[in-house]
Amino acid sequence: MYDRILVPTDGSENAEAAARYGRWLADAFDATVHILSVVNISTYTDQLADIDEVNRERRTALEERAKEAVTGVEEILDRTSEIPYESVIEHGTPYEVILNYVSENDIELTVMGSHGRGGLDRLLLGSVTERVVRMSDAPVMAVPPTRIDQEAVECDSILIPTDGSAAAEAAVTRGIAIADQLEASVHVLYVIVSGRGLPSVSDPARTEAERVVRSVADKAEQREIEVQTHVQAGSPYGNIRNFISNRGIDLVTMGTHGRSGVKRYLLGSVTEKTLRTSDAPVLAVRLTKSE
Template sequence: MYDRILVPTDGSPSAEAAARHGLVIAEAFDASLHVISVTGDTERSERLADAQAQDAISKLAELIEQESDLSCQSAIEHGRPHEAILSYSSENDIDLIVMGTHGRRGLSRVLLGSVTERVIRLSNDPVLAVPPHAIGREREGYDRILIPTDGSPGAAAAVEHGISIAERSGASVRVLYVIEGETGLPPIGDSLRDEAVEVLEAVTEEASDRDVSLTTHIQPGTPHEVINNFVSAHGIDLVTMGTHGRSGIRRHLLGSVTERVLRTSDAPVLTVRQDTE
């Protein structure tokens, strides 16, 4: 599933944390790592910008060399950061992009308008967004993976990614269906609850021949709040979600459940587009 993993860096602690999470997945799939740094169009001194970019790359390359035997390629790219990242990903057949949710500007817990947010909106590849609170949590690997689903094709696209990572890393999987707008679970036999059960049974069936421990959960409430509370309550290490669900807002994340989870999650969030394989 993942043969080539891209980690963009600006030299920030957030980028280093993302690289460590990328390393966990790369080792699980025996993937190669690509590390790039992008110098923007507005840099005053090209020589200074390139030196800073090279320093950022060298830090991550050294980290990867010290902690794994995986191959690592590096490059300095020029231009608008999100465009350069997407272009490199396309030209090098990247399977996964791993990024921190904030960089040198320090926009902690605010994804809107950032490079990472733009990459997530436009990428054809899965993107793993690593928030500040996930720093250091990757050292033990992934033990518990959460897959929220509403049964839509967009949500289903993330199921295979979550199950595959769990299978490779030995993690257990929790699959969560949120019945939106309810203050309590509808009774058995109610159409909303029946639909939730049907969706979760389909995921269970999909994972039935895989070496993965999987449990399903139905909870009422506001989806992004329920998801984030579940992450905290169950010590979730990784969330995998589609970039759009039933609302069908293709290639536009703003206002969606996924976007709200990305803004507030304490765990890394892997976003997957519907047509990502």
């Protein structure tokens, strides 16, 4: 499923945590890793006519930092099995360079930290990661800072939230494929938006929820994957967040938009909130025209 995995890096601890996940997935899928560091042109002005010594020194410092960032990821990949990789340093606006690289190199998965050198206080909103998740046709795995101290990556349980939408189904396909490859169990969760508890079994909303989770479970069982289904009532984001924490979930796979419509993309959605706060990595899958 994944032959080419991109690991962007800015040298931060969170980026290196993402690199370990990239190494883990590359090993599982026999993939090649592409390491990319971007020298942000917005932090120096020598692309303009006015070039001075200060800007040249700033550019040189940023290029050195990019080289160090790439070397750090290369060392992570070299610590275990022989994973093939390619390294590149480019100049530009980080999210634009990443998106272009994904498109031009047929990248099938991007693995990146949800926070970079900008600091944890910014969360995900407005960050490079959020923009890449919003706009990339290829899936993006956002690895949270909670995984910084995790040297060995493990994945025993995968959560697949679904609302039955086409975007959710795209994430289902990838979640089941990863579970199959890694021999992980799957939890399928459907949250009925309700402040009055779970509807009765005869309620149409409950019937639809049960149908959707059963459909996902059937796909998992066809691959002999251990699967459990869950139908809950409440706030989708709140229930997903609690499920991740209470069940010790190792990975979440979600579509970037659901029944509320494609136009909203990620902003303000359940997926965006989950990406901001999840203790587990989140694989965000954007519905493409071909799906």
